[in-house]
Amino acid sequence: MTLFLILLALAAGIVLYVWYAAIVTRRNKVAETLGGIDAQLQQRHDLIPNVLAIARRFLEHEKTLLDQITALRTQALPQIGERDFGRIAEKFKAEASLGADMTRLFAVAESYPELTSSGPMMEAQRSYAEVEANIAAARRFYNSAVGNLRNAVQIFPGGLLAGAAGVGTLPPFYEAEAASRAPVSAADHL
Template sequence: MWIVLGIAALIVVWIIGTYNGLVKLRNMAQEAWSGIDVQLKRRSDLVPNLVETVKGYAGHEKSTLDDVTRARTAVVDAGGDTAERMKAENMLTSTLRSLFAVAEAYPDLKANTNFLQLQGELSKIEDEIQMSRRYYNGSARNLNNAVQQFPGMLIAGPMGFSTLPYYEADESERAVPKVAF
């Protein structure tokens, strides 16, 4: 009888330990997504200033400026849906690259202090976004491994744990931006 109670106690301890480990991994992944969200919000707040600065020099590049504005709006409208937000953020990244490609054609704009400051800040934010994305993907990988591997999968499914998507670049981010004069 003591052996049966001992085995039952070990199983309960294992279930509790596995559950707590999964909660910890899920919370780390949520924290990582929050880190991405913070950086993306900073970038989103910076975009209108950047667009206004470029408008002063390159007013006839209206379609590019409109694309950037639409991409930023898509990010705001995506809300809490992770997959939709990732798609919208990738679109914004792509349109910002187009904006900087347009800026290359305007020497006065490239020399403008406000534009240079905004471009530098945006570059810094992009670096922090990349770092946040890597952290998120590492956290998602750890959670996904725990949810999918035996014996954790015995606890994960019944307790409502599921895998998370990785933050991946879309095709437009992988393409080299075309700069034409």
């Protein structure tokens, strides 16, 4: 009977350790995917001054928008190495505002044929679109990693081991802004 209890305790210990290791692995995967998002965001942030410099020559009367984008870029700069899961939602919100303003800038730029036909502006728009596609892919990887971590923590005995594995707060999923989920009316664009 004693041998049975020892073997049972040993088996339970092994199961708990394997679950603990799974939680730590998934927590680290979330941090890794955040690093991937940060790398893509850094490319976006590096590109923005070039786009603004090109646009500034043509859009002097849009100075408020250009200044707003510059301020948002400073506020939203990625903090490589920062893995405070509680602050991720704030960061995503700042990045969403920056993305919306860049979209607005490119929309305003379309009203200026000499700007949109400018080689550097066309190249900047192409580069920006590529970076945005990479950011979207990085966000999908992040959401997948967050889902895996949440599953590992929320399935018993994950909740008991989460604190020991360094998962105090669960990271949020990346979610699109409410405005981007609203249906698009073609009549608004005609």
